[in-house]
Amino acid sequence: MEPGHELERGREALGAGSWLAAAELLTRSDRESPLGAADLELLATAAYMLGRDDEYRSTLERAHHAHLEAAETEPAVRCAFWLGLALLLQGQTAPATGWFARAERIFEGEGIDSVERGYLLIPGLLQRSAAGDHDGARAIAWQAAAIGARFGDRDLQALVVQEQGHALVRLGRAEEGLRLVDEVMLAVTSGDLSPIVTGLVYCNTIAFCQSVYELRRAREWTDALSRWCEQQPDMVAHTGVCLVHRAEILQLRGAWEEALEEARRAGERFTLGNYDAQADARARYRQGEVHRLKGDFALAEEAYREASSGGWEPQPGLALLRLAEGDGAAAVASIRRVIGETADPLERAGLIAARVEIMIAIGKAGDARGDCAELERTAEHQGSWVLGAMSCQARGAVELDADEAAEALVSLRRAWRMWRQLEAPYEAARVRELIGLACRELDDNDGAAMELEAARAAFETLGARPDLARVEALPGAAEPEAHGLTAREREVLRLVADGRTNKAIAAELVLSERTIDRHVSNIFAKVGVSSRASATAFAYEHDLV
Template sequence: MLDTLEQGRAAYRRRAWNEAYGALSLADQARSLDHDDLELLGTCAYLTGRDQDFQRVLERAHHLNLSAGNQARAARAAFWLALTALLRSDKGIATGWLSRAGRLIESRDCVEQGYLLLPLAEQHLAERNGAAAHAAASRAAAVGQRFGDADLVACARHLQGRALLDKGTVNAGLALLDEAMLAAMTGELSPIFTGLIYCSVIDACQKVCALSRAREWTAALSKWCEQQPDMLAFTGTCLVHRAEILEFEGAWPDALSEATRACGRRAPTDRRPPAAAFYLQGEILRLQGNISAAEEAYHNASRWGCEPQPGLALLLMAQGRWDAACATIRRVVNATTDPFERAKLLPAYIEIMLSGSAVKDASSACAELEELAENIDTDVLHALAAHARGAVELADGDARTAIAPLRRAFQMWQQLGVPYAAARVRVLLGGVCLSLGDAETAGLEFGAARAVFRQLGAVPDLVRLDAIDKQTRSHRPLLTSRELQVLRLIAAGKTNKSIACELSLSERTIDRHVSNILTKLGVPSRAAATAYAYDHKLF
């Protein structure tokens, strides 16, 4: 047994998790392992995806420590049983283990008191009570520092950071997350805590759209996972994060490959694939124009518990099902209260509203997005807000006002290294130039956008550019959807005042639309605009 046990311990030190699991299991069959070696076996089970074995080992460790009168270590095993139950959303089981652990150490001054504060902080975060979460995490950090427990300190610091993010104190929150990640990167933490903190911190960075940090920590997580080929516990999440970054950077085939790997990478037991991987598949396939495959991916995401939005709503819009797209995105936005989640939904909401000429709704959402960008204060949100503002102003017929936010958005997307978003802004800038009679610059903007779309394989965007080119070459004016709507009402003989009333817009806005229409058509009057529209079949 000693040889097998030593082999298992040596394999554990080398992070050869499958080998360690096998050797420790054999040693355990020959003679039951003691507390320390049971912990090693449990860690190997967790990291190799043997969830049921991990739970059985923890239960054994708990009862073994109880029998030996070691209540603190029994409470530590109960903490892990509670934590894994929480991760499975088994709240009743988790509460039972936490209550038992609390009774075991209620009169003891031990580090486990700090560990039991971690689930409490998580619960407060789930309830959107950032102040209570921060207080619980701060107490846990103090216990960890007093006992010199690096795992507890790092986990508590990261929870403090998440609580600050939840309260809107983004920079201070990110600083605490950075501190926790430093401990993970430098090997100060146990393997399971290292993976948990990596994943949680990257999720938090993605939530607040801190793209540069998400890139940095995802690269570090990838390196850590690659050094441990046996590990399954965190590799699926790592692949999803890598795929998200690759999509941002415009490496769509690589992103799709990583997301597909994540969907298929399962543990030897029945661990579910990450639902976010299916959603990401759907996003890339939609952008590439593979509508049926994207639809299937979104459905798989929903099946595994991920709300496939706003991607599915954008897919409905791409299919020409505007009413369904509007109904879907309105439902999701109206049901979402978390400001970070709303910030991710609003750009799609604005795009869909503009596609249906609901400029007023888009403008209202744009104002909210701008306010969120100011409060959260990350580069991605500022770029999204400027992008949306330019699109709204252009759709509303105010091309001159649209120029500044679009230029600002383009510069930010360029600096962030997000080529697809930058190219889409260039299409809008081309539309601005056409509206202002600058066909030469419009051609440059469209040409630059086309080159990026070709490189990315963004087929739907190329098709839309082809339609613009065709319209431009035929010398048909590039009227916005709102301007076409106004032109139809002009042709119906309605006054500016009645048009404003019908479209729920100000009369001043309609005056501007009419002026733009006359300029673009090159006609002197409303009657001439009506005649031109019928002659050239503009509607």
């Protein structure tokens, strides 16, 4: 076959997204006669999409030098930029900085006005964003977007407008920022962008949506990314990250076995190339979360350790695992440590919700009221349904523990409605369990039974063994032989019969003395007695101790 014919077929294969065929044809053509700079860029693209990172960088470097030799400054600068970005995304900051500096030097030395100036703003933009300077990042993104618009470069516009949207969301202008993100994703799904930029924008957008609790959008874009990956069966780039995102979405949907499988497949996919250490560690963490919820604690711990080894913070999952294992002190220490070193309100939100659960479990719910207030402020600032559900659930759980059942029901009903609309069955079931307990405290035994049965059935369907065991172990609510006493009132009566004072009972149950006074008054009224001695006699006569 004529070398020129192979080259033409290689170009056609690349245009059709047949990455393996393109790489083979262009490589053969290169062996016969060295490719020119533009065709080397095509070969580099094929290598990237096949996950051949080293080949991508070496080929792109050849293209860079070929452009320089041909006095083609703009494409040489762009190749240097992409080399720097590839290294930066893999955590190789020093060589990345070197390539960015080279690109700047070449560009400034020529004194030209071209779209490459916009690309060279991206490293500074990313640096500002990583440092939490969202105003600064937004300003640079706006400047780069204007350059992209002036030169009609859709790739540049997509890369920087999405960052502009991200900055606005983090500045509390969620509606405005998400509108920009949606605009960029329209260009992605319409096929207006180059394949490398398409994959980058997909992955960046999904990761961002998850980080700011925009899970509906994360779900929609993950489905779109999955379809894009399926259309290119020999593509390796982005497929591992896509599987990690799918695992996270599947867990939320309650498809835990599928989530585990996708997380495992992600790890396998990374071995084929385009390795992303952070995403691989994130996949391990996701496996740990599913194992923990299923009650496979040894497997969960192993996965959390692998995640930590890969550079991913294994919290709050590890703290919740320790709580499930009965080590409340370790759970408190872990969650306190990670919250103490986390400043960003959105990063703190999931950690704070976990600390509320832990503090309630160890009998220190009063310490969690400040955490509830922080969650509520973050939810209000972001306007996120997920954060709203989390804050209402936390508030309701704390109120219930403080014997404020009526107030708790208001918060919990709101949380349940939001989790249900978000199609999050596990979270919804956790809230229904709390609603059932609140109903029981208010002597609504029918309501309690229905809510607890709904929670039990959901846990059974999900395979949430620890939660299922907890619900099944709950005592019956105000049964006839309990003489109308709630579970909490029977608990107080047993302590009264044991000779405890109200102050001692309050300390034992971690409640206020005023709350115990109210419980004792209710007990006296329900069983028809007027003294502690008579209440004690009643308890023994009716087998309530």
